[in-house]
Amino acid sequence: MLLSVEDLHVHFPLGRGQVVRAVDGVSFGIGRGETLGLVGESGCGKSTTGRAILRLVPATRGRVMFDGRDVFALGTGELRALRRRMQIVFQDPFASLSPRLSVGQIVSEPLEIHGVGGAPRERDEKVAALLDSVGLPREASRRFPHEFSGGQRQRIGIARALALDPDLILLDEPVSALDISVRAQVVNLLQDLQERRGIAYLFVGHDLSLIRHVAHRVAVMYLGRIVEIAPAHALYADPRHPYTRSLLLAVPVPDPARRRERAPLEGDPPSPIDIPSGCRFRTRCPHAQEICAREDPPLVPVLGADGQVRPEHLSACHFANSLPVWNNATNPEGPQPAVPSR
Amino acid sequence: MAEPLLEIENLTVAFPTGRREMARVVDGVSLTLNRGETLGVVGESGSGKSMTALSILRLVPEPGRIVQGTITLEGRDLLALPEKAMRPVRGGKIAMIFQDPMTSLNPVFTVGEQIAEAVRIHRGLRGAGAQAEAVEALRRVHIALPERRARQYPHELSGGMRQRVMIAMALACRPDVLLADEPTTALDVTVQAQILALIGELRRDTGMAVLLITHDLGVVAETCERVVVLYAGQVMEQADATTLFSRPAHPYTQGLLASLPEAVPEDAKRLPFIPGQPPSAAQAPTGCPFRPRCPRAMPGVCEKPLPTVTLAPGHVVRCHLYPPPPAPTNGGARMDAGNVPSGTVPAGTPIRGGGGGL
Numbered sequence: 001m002l003l004s005v006e007d008l009h010v011h012f013p014l015g016r017g018q019v020v021r022a023v024d025g026v027s028f029g030i031g032r033g034e035t036l037g038l039v040g041e042s043g044c045g046k047s048t049t050g051r052a053i054l055r056l057v058p059a060t061r062g063r064v065m066f067d068g069r070d071v072f073a074l075g076t077g078e079l080r081a082l083r084r085r086m087q088i089v090f091q092d093p094f095a096s097l098s099p100r101l102s103v104g105q106i107v108s109e110p111l112e113i114h115g116v117g118g119a120p121r122e123r124d125e126k127v128a129a130l131l132d133s134v135g136l137p138r139e140a141s142r143r144f145p146h147e148f149s150g151g152q153r154q155r156i157g158i159a160r161a162l163a164l165d166p167d168l169i170l171l172d173e174p175v176s177a178l179d180i181s182v183r184a185q186v187v188n189l190l191q192d193l194q195e196r197r198g199i200a201y202l203f204v205g206h207d208l209s210l211i212r213h214v215a216h217r218v219a220v221m222y223l224g225r226i227v228e229i230a231p232a233h234a235l236y237a238d239p240r241h242p243y244t245r246s247l248l249l250a251v252p253v254p255d256p257a258r259r260r261e262r263a264p265l266e267g268d269p270p271s272p273i274d275i276p277s278g279c280r281f282r283t284r285c286p287h288a289q290e291i292c293a294r295e296d297p298p299l300v301p302v303l304g305a306d307g308q309v310r311p312e313h314l315s316a317c318h319f320a321n322s323l324p325v326w327n328n329a330t331n332p333e334g335p336q337p338a339v340p341s342r
Numbered sequence: 343m344a345e346p347l348l349e350i351e352n353l354t355v356a357f358p359t360g361r362r363e364m365a366r367v368v369d370g371v372s373l374t375l376n377r378g379e380t381l382g383v384v385g386e387s388g389s390g391k392s393m394t395a396l397s398i399l400r401l402v403p404e405p406g407r408i409v410q411g412t413i414t415l416e417g418r419d420l421l422a423l424p425e426k427a428m429r430p431v432r433g434g435k436i437a438m439i440f441q442d443p444m445t446s447l448n449p450v451f452t453v454g455e456q457i458a459e460a461v462r463i464h465r466g467l468r469g470a471g472a473q474a475e476a477v478e479a480l481r482r483v484h485i486a487l488p489e490r491r492a493r494q495y496p497h498e499l500s501g502g503m504r505q506r507v508m509i510a511m512a513l514a515c516r517p518d519v520l521l522a523d524e525p526t527t528a529l530d531v532t533v534q535a536q537i538l539a540l541i542g543e544l545r546r547d548t549g550m551a552v553l554l555i556t557h558d559l560g561v562v563a564e565t566c567e568r569v570v571v572l573y574a575g576q577v578m579e580q581a582d583a584t585t586l587f588s589r590p591a592h593p594y595t596q597g598l599l600a601s602l603p604e605a606v607p608e609d610a611k612r613l614p615f616i617p618g619q620p621p622s623a624a625q626a627p628t629g630c631p632f633r634p635r636c637p638r639a640m641p642g643v644c645e646k647p648l649p650t651v652t653l654a655p656g657h658v659v660r661c662h663l664y665p666p667p668p669a670p671t672n673g674g675a676r677m678d679a680g681n682v683p684s685g686t687v688p689a690g691t692p693i694r695g696g697g698g699g700l
């Protein structure tokens with residue numbers, strides 16, 4: 001494992017004894033050259049998880065190992081070296097680019113900070129190549145962030161993250177502001193780089209079709225915890241947590257002829273200030289039983305249809321092995337591609 | 343049903359480029375938004391979608407300028423109003439959900455204060471009434487413990503919550519027109535469904551019209567009656583949603599639909615895309631702006647000014663593949679359904695794959 005996160009907690013005090021349990025016991029690993037998709041409800045702690053891994057917010061508890069080193073135990077110098085190998089693309093492309101620096105400066109800043117990239121001429125070439133790889137013209141380097149559209153800024157952030165040839169990039173909704181064609185180009189680029197240089201990605205996103213395409217494994221988060229994690233094909237073909245199922249059922253289909261009332265999840269998400277007892281999904285779960293209020297289900301391997309343990313597929317549901325079979329009837333979108341009929 | 347509420351005619355927005363020319367980032371856009379309808383606006387990143395919406399509120403950032411066009415709301419040309427008369431329109435009659443929640447929320451006020459302030463200005467509610475309305479607005483966008491959340495600052499919320507605060511603020515003022523610029527990008531699909539349902543309800547109950555800018559074609563398919571496709575600041579195609587998805591006529595629209603991850607076989611190693619880059623607005627090519635990337639470009643033809651052709655009632659395309667019918671056309675580049683005489687040109691055979699890099 002290149003990165004391993006063990007029992008990570010991030011709590012924000014709110015005063016008067018209240019705390020936001022933003023991340024509340026998260027564990028996962030990412031191998032070299034692997035993409036882990038991270039999906040989940042708005043506010044469930046995805047961004048905070050990423051920020052804590054990079055020590056941009058302090059963790060309350062838990063451990064993060066990167067390439068065999070304990071990230072939380074590193075001194076400032078070592079932390080700097082670490083940040084060269086582990087980059088982040090922030091969720092908000094507007095707020096995360098310094099408005100006073102030109103795009104060229106923004107992209108080359110990491111090269112300068114870490115004293116790599118060579119002579120100014122060489123550096124300019126590198127910046128131009130990086131911009132080109134994310135589909136921006138080289139003239140862009142003389143302009144300032146506010147002169148770009150949302151999707152263009154998002155690509156500037158990606159170019160900056162790629163500058164140092166990192167081993168791991170935490171991509172926080174990296175392509176949400178891009179049209180699908182540019183999105184495809186950027187995603188293909190990320191995949192090419194992964195193949196050539198073995199970069200690993202933690203890919204946070206809401207587009208489940210895209211995640212299915214890019215991720216080797218997918219983790220589903222709900223209210224500060226991972227509730228299911230599995231190889232991508234297994235998660236989509238045989239989801240074993242009711243929350244994962246409701247997510248898959250809520251995907252909008254790009255075909256007006258198949259327009260349907262999406263069945264949004266019943267009820268509202270509880271707040272991380274006030275997490276329910278037992279299973280945290282039970283207040284909205286169609287399968288909840290009395291045990292669910294009493295016992296917090298651990299994240300454990302599920303059993304396959306053959307009764308064998310699936311060590312790669314974990315679910316935190318008391319009924320992971322007895323949920324109704326997931327098929328195209330319950331999931332009208334099933335595996336068939338939702339191609340617009342022509 | 344088709345009662346025009348907001349009409350944009352021949353809108354052009356330009357930025358100085360440092361040299362003598364201006365970059366036309368919105369270039370002769372015309373569109374109509376009817377009462378109670380949702381009009382989708384899709385298109386390449388940087389194609390002028392946000393600038394079009396910002397123009398309606400006259401919020402084009404400096405040094406950009408609206409250099410041409412009219413924008414009519416219920417018969418009044420907004421571009422001709424004195425600045426003072428614009429203020430009740432902004433956020434009142436026309437509300438906008440901005441693409442960038444973080445820069446449009448004020449970091450030094452709590453989100454509750456900010457919504458209450460908007461309600462105060464546009465609905466005349468005061469004190470506790472405005473506060474209560476702010477909490478209610480947060481509840482409607484499905485934020486848990488809204489009383490508690492109202493007392494937090496924007497940076498203490500997640501990306502999707504900030505986006506919902508913006509939505510709450512826009513809807514709390516009960517606008518006639520909602521300009522929603524990528525309103526659900528930061529939301530997971532279940533919350534997204536709730537928010538779209540909420541907007542749909544208001545649309546039905548109050549006749550609110552929605553201009554929905556989005557890259558999510560699933561959301562377009564689900565919510566929009568009609569769709570406008572922008573490329574390099576120009577309207578390339580306009581149709582009702584069913585037609586656009588089933589019989590896209592413009593090669594750009596076809597390429598866009600072919601890039602959908604849903605349309606790609608599961609074992610495909612790479613996603614298809616439209617090769618090449620859009621022209622920079624300062625050096626727009628003559629004729630069709632899509633021609634350098636178009637798999638069906640016809641040398642010697644596509645350099646000419648684009649024709650505007652009605653393929654079927656309400657389905658209008660601007661592309662040389664569809665020669666205009668010989669019948670007298672009404673000249674201008676108007677893209678309105680109903681205003682252009684019905685042509686006789688059949689939609690071309692859609693291409694697949696957009697020539698993408700599979």
Ligand SMILES: Nc1ncnc2c1ncn2[C@@H]1O[C@H](COP(=O)(O)OP(=O)(O)OP(=O)(O)O)[C@@H](O)[C@H]1O
Nearest residue numbers: 147148149150151357367387388389390391392393
């Ligand atoms: N201040 C500015 N100076 C110069 N050009 C600008 C400025 N602001 C925006 N532009 C240009 O205007 C064009 C249109 O921008 P706009 O924000 O409308 O795009 P968009 O269609 O909303 O794209 P996205 O989907 O990425 O948000 C872009 O090419 C952008 O580079």
Ligand SMILES: Nc1ncnc2c1ncn2[C@@H]1O[C@H](COP(=O)(O)OP(=O)(O)OP(=O)(O)O)[C@@H](O)[C@H]1O
Nearest residue numbers: 012022042043044045046047048498499500501502
């Ligand atoms: N600085 C902070 N102070 C207080 N609470 C915070 C802070 N940062 C995050 N939170 C809280 O932590 C929780 C998780 O936030 P986070 O941004 O990690 O969510 P997310 O999963 O990334 O959501 P989204 O998909 O909406 O971006 C939220 O309830 C949020 O309000």
Ligand SMILES: [Mg+2]
Nearest residue numbers: 047091500501
């Ligand atoms: Mg986030």
Ligand SMILES: [Mg+2]
Nearest residue numbers: 149150392441
């Ligand atoms: Mg935009």
